[in-house]
Amino acid sequence: MNKLLLGFWSLFILSCSDGKGLETELFVINCFPLDSVPANFPPIDYPEDNLPTKERIALGKKMFYDQTLSSDRTVSCASCHIPTRSFSDTINVSLGAHGREGRRNASPLHNVAYLPSIFKDGGIPNLELQIKAPIEDHLEMNYNMHELTLRISNDTLYQKWSRLAYDRGVDAFVITRALANFMRTLISGNSNYDQGKLDSAILSAGAKRGMNLFYGDQAKCYLCHEGFNFTNNEYMNNGSHIVYEDTGRARITLKTIDHGKFKVPSLRNVDLTSPYMHDGSYEDLWSVLDNYQKGGSGHWNQDSIIGKITFSNQDKIDLVEFLQNLTDEKFLTNESYVY
């Protein structure tokens, strides 16, 4: 299956390489730069009913930036998922339609194509199903998928693009598939850290010391933030709070052992995705490191992996410098992602 998909990508890259073949409005949409998918990233497992095409990506991109998707036409996906912030927000909880405050800190969207489940509690198994949630949440876009379908059915451009992309008129299937298709193109893997693997001179001495801390026995950050995307994708209680008003994973499983557990986040572009934790209650990386230094809050369900860490001030400076080298500037400024 994966080989088949790689083959598909190869064809797609070729078809996108010169922009020809795109009709009318599609000319304004730049092709997703597929050559930016790092070679060391695993292949993306696309759903059979939503394989990527340039028309589908273009349609999803248009929808991603469209405030029509919210009930009062004031909020788009991009309102809370800002491209230059790795598609996260700058505030604790984002403001939805009618200025309502959300429940959780907006997650960055880089590399969502690789997530085995969606949301900080993993309540949704795939991107296509996830689309409905923010559209219908009264604290986010406060709309209704059925009503949205009726609203944008009157848009001749959407109808045209939808037929080009999915060979059918705009409906809930198209909305969810197109948005998911675009989101799967948000691949970030070209940071200084990545380049430093090829040329270690790219990383500063401080960043290298920070990297050694990250992967060393002292801090052991890698135990949870592992792999190409710096996450083990597990649900863990990291002791960020002494009381969890939001019970996290337990909200889905109803199990006490999941109280206060949230999905371990990717650390790519982490320097730009503050504030941190599920509720955005940690203002910066320093406050996060302070929490780990003291061994967490001691919450009754805190994971045993969280223990006191002996850090010097220089250690923390080095660690932050390493984390700053996980920033992928090309991803953040990629015009292909901007509508």
Add this chain to the structure above:
Amino acid sequence: MKKAILLGILVVVLTPSCKKKKENPSCEAVEDGTIKLNLHHMVGPATFEFNTDFTDDYGNNYQFTRADWYLRVPGFLQHDNVTPIVNTNSYFKIDPEVLELTYGAIAPTALHNMQWGVGVDSTTNHLDPNTYVTGSALSNQSPSMHWGWSTGYIFCVLEGLVDIDGNGSYDPLETFALHVGMDGNYRDGANLHVNTEVTDGGTTNIHLDVDYSSFIDSVDLSIENSTHTMDNMPLAMKIANNFNKVLNLH
């Protein structure tokens, strides 16, 4: 050879004309009959009405402003309650405005026991509502009948006003919102002994009472007035345990 070809042509030409007995009475073929479910929406002995006072088991006056739910009809069984007559696993989104449902068309047969339940079975519950044709029961509804933050349908949504302080009026915060879902809260009702027939080309009407007061049997709306299932599972389960009383033969 020519005779064989002629015979073949005759068979091809005549066969379709026998599909419908009404069009050609000499044919022996029979037509499917249609099964319709006629719903009588009630609150106890009274006819259901929105914005009308009813009284719960604890003497609290209340009014419904929304009453939506999913009826599942897995199929019909023989007298033995085991052997299937027809097996469709059909879903219907019900609200008090829905008076007639078309279950489907089947070949003439005797019908004995109707299987039914409130909610969505655990397999169907996790399928993508965006893949259903607009207008089908399991497609996106307005207002929504599907959770957003987790997979699954909302099996029943009961909303309205309740006179919590008993002062004879519905004050602004005196509301109830009972949203019940999750796999574990699906409930089958006892099979209904419909004992009727599907006739050749005919329509079989099965009249059913929907009692909305049964959803809140033993629920004190003055204090048990809010659940979105996850946030108040005991109340959600209490309501789910009433599901099997909701539907009865008229």
